[in-house]
Structure formats: structure tokens, C-alpha cells
Amino acid sequence: MIKKIITIPLISIIALSACGNPDSKKDITSSLSKIDSSSVTLEKESPSSSNIDTSTFKSIFKTSVFLGDSITDGLHDLDVLDQENVVSGIGKSIGDAQKNIEQVANQKPKNIFILLGLCNLSETKESAVTQYSQLIQKIKEKLPDTKINILSITPVTSERTQKEERYKNINDFNEGFKMLAKKEQVNFIDLSPIFKNNTDLHVKDGIHFKPEFYPIWLEYLKNQLK
Template sequence: MGSYGMNGCTEVIWLKDNKDIKNKISNMTENARKPGNRLAAVISAVVILLFLVFIFQLVRPNLNGRHSEKEMEGNISAAAALQKASVVDVEHAVDQLDSAANGGSLSDDRKTRYQQLFRNCTVTGDSLTEGLSVYGWLSEEQVYSKIGASVLNSSDLFDKAAATEPKAAFFAFGMNDMGNYSGDSTAFIKKYSSLIKAFRKKSPDSKILVCSISTPSQDAINSNSSIGNYKKFNKALERMCNKEGYIFVNDTAILQDHPELYAGDGIHASPEYYPLWMDEMAKAAQL
């Protein structure tokens, strides 16, 4: 099987160059967000659409030159993988198309999609959480955070978030608390749990999701030994969630797998970190 050329031969058109495919996927994922749609039906519709468009492109006359057999197999594999995709996975595929179409930049359309995906949701946490609104991924009405936030000084953030009665409430504390509590995860969990319970009394119908402490870099740990307790604190967070019936969002692998996304301090993160984090949150909450 060689490469495909002109004069009646066919080619696989690169997905990132096809605005029509991008628009169709965007429309389908937008439809997936509408109330009343059943997830399975939406995913099936997306998969069917992708394969219809893909097959059409496969047999389309070659007008743009040649692609190698390896390139064709890569496109076929990408399309086949979408058979197992969730709505969030399809959202991520659209984001990749969007980024490619904008020269790798983070477009406003992409950010708007996340704001819609997280509509009627809140994220409450420390300065890493603050990046969600600072970088425009979520609106200020969806994010409750402040620099230096800790469970010791953030009861006001819990109260403000509870007042909105969100369908899903995400909490992301612990980075500052490891030092504030001198490594005492038991005392940290006791305070954190009391804040969440108070939140639930004010917003009883909210789904509660607790995010893990993100993984600090080794250089950051070398500079501040207290944050080296992140694994112990995360285990304590997971136990709390199991005991209280909360959903634990384990996002520790993101920065481990993508060290290029660390900010200079090895604790905070670049803008490109946030869609990966939001994807994990959305999957956990089944948004």
C-alpha cells in the first residue's frame, strides 16, 4: 500500500485542516450539553457523524498533493479511537482542532465551551484555582479563590459558593495547608470536612467533588519541605471522600506527565494546564 496521489486516487484529509469537520463536532458537542439529552445517544450521534464525515473525506478526490501511508494510518487510528470517546473526550478533540486552527493559541471559543460545560458549577480553592478565572477558562462567578487560601482562612469562600447552590461544587485546598498544619493531615481533614459539611447544609443538592493536591516539582519540594507531604495529604483527602460520600478527583498525574506546564515556582501552572484539569473534573462529575 503506497502513498496516494492525484488523478482519481484518494487521500485522507488532515482533520486539523478541515473546518467543516471541526464545526460539525462543535455543533454535536454543543447539543450534548442541552438538558434532557441522554449521554449514550449523544455519544453515538457524535461517533456516527465523525465516521460519516471521515469516510466522505477518505474517498474524496485528491486535490492537495500526497500523504504517506503512515499519515493515513494515523488518521484512521484517530477516528477509530473516537468510538470509545466520552463527551469530554470529544470536547478535547475539538479543542485540539481549535488550537491547530489558531496557530496553537487558546481561543475565546474554546474557553467559552468550558464555561458552558461548567455552568451552574463552582470551583473553590487557593491561588492555583484562581488561575481558572484569571486566564479566562471560567467566569469569576464560577470561581471562589484567593492567594494564600487555606481551610483556615477561607470559610467566606465556602459561604459565597454555597449561596449560588451549584449543581456541582469542586474544592481544591491543601497546598498551603501542608505548611499551615506542619504536616498534620488529620487536623487538616478535620477542618476541611467541617467546612464542606457546613456548605452542604446551605446547598444540600450540590454534588461535592474534592480535588487532590497537585504534584509540586522536586525543586519546589527542595525549597519547601512541607509540600513534600502532598502524597500523605492526598491519601487523607481520598479517605475523607470515601467516608463522607464525596467524589475524589485525582489530578496528580497532570503535572507529572506534563512538567512543561509548571510555572517557575514549581507549584503553580501555565494556562495550558487548566483544560487538562477541567477535563478531569468534568469526567468525575459526569458533566
């Protein structure tokens, strides 16, 4: 098998800074390096300890769109997915994402995976849930047959939480998003199992992720398409 090496150009590293955080560019630049993505393993209930073939993801998620912030940016920055399947941006909040609905609708996706909320943590949970509800309603209007998947906010390291109190709200926000998903009859995907057996996925800033996170993430989501 030919091994695929994933590298990140400087412009992509800069694009990964979260919510306007000035520390992110420096931390990510110093932490990311080349990796052999074909050797990444997923240690979770399903699948367990299997090699991940990243070459299949572009075809598997060909009819999906990922809507998110700088965490989601890595999917096309690392060439894991094609750019048209990723609608993301630095510091994108739930409210900001409403401006991207036309762009998403033009793709006519069968599935939409939404990873937002990290940049809303300074607000109240009620405000974030209201904005999410508005976003979902607009997506339903444009794409009534599309399966909507709300992804839980990804965790940050304990060191990062000590630096910024707002990250203590992640679990509370995720509970709010889970309840909203039930109310709106859309799918909620808890990403926390990814991190139970993969404890070293964060880069130095404690928010963003090393390149090996992305194939693990997509392998986890792949089962949601079945």
C-alpha cells in the first residue's frame, strides 16, 4: 500500500485559529507536523483498533456537507475532503452560519454535519440554542429531504479550561443541543467517545487538533450514513 503523507501549508495553519484567539496561530504552527495518516487507528467500541483508509472519505462523503468553524476547516486544509463539501470559517458562530445556508443548499446534500457552538460559549446556553433552532429551521426550508446532524462541541484540554472559564460551558451547551435535536427531530451525534481512547489529539493550544484527529473523526461519522 502506498502511504499517504498529510502536510499543512502555512496558509492552512493560519486558517485554523479559533474565535479570534491570538494564541492559536503560534501554538498550531509549533505543534503540527507531517504524519502518516494510513497508520491512524480508532480505539472505540465500533470500529475498534482498525487502520483507517483516508482515500475513501471523499467518495463516502461526496453527498454530504460539513458546516462549521475553524475545527471543521481542517477537513479541506488537510485534503481529507473536497473543498465543496466543507463550508467553514475562522470564528464562525451559530448565528454566522445562517449566512451560509444558500451555499449549503446549492450542494443539495443528502447529509449535513454541523459542528458549531465553540465560538458561542461566551453567550448563554439559551441564546445559543435559539440560534441553532433558527439555523435548523432555515436548513429545513431549503433542504427538506436532507438529514441534519448536530455534532457535539469538541472538548478542550483541562489546561485550556483553566485559562478561559467559558470552556467550562461545553458540557452544558451540548446537553442543550441534544435536547434541541430531539425537539426538532434531527440527529445528535456525541463526539466524546472519540476522545476516551484517543487522549493526545489536541495541539498545544488545547482547542484544535492534530492531523490524525480528522480521519478518526470521519471514520466515526461514517457509520451515521448507514
